[in-house]
Amino acid sequence: MSTQRAKDMDENVTWKNITPGCNIFEGGSSEMVNTGDWRTMKPVFHADKCKQCMLCVPVCPDMSIPVTADGKRGDFNYFFCKGCGICSKACPFGAIEMIKEEK
Secondary structure, eight states: OOOOOOOOOOOOOGGOOOOOOOOOOOOOOOOOSSOTOOSSSSEOTTTTTOOOOOOTTTTTTTOOSOOTTTOOOOOTTTTOOOOOOHHHHHHHTTTTEEEOOOO
């Protein structure tokens, strides 16, 4: 059986070429895997409403809210965001709006 490295997997890989369940052949990292392409709701960041309180950053389960080198909250990293809305609920200033994801 041939298996592919995680970084080389995409939508064209067939079930015959994936690692069988419960077998680990390499170390992994979520940095290699686009986990946010299936969301139904999408957070939209309104920078003009943001007070840089950073309450949204630690509650994001996917680390989709980057903090810049100067300590400011950046826009969402949709590569990882699943659209759970936790950040929106944590924001007391209405700077994060949840909208329906359009594909």
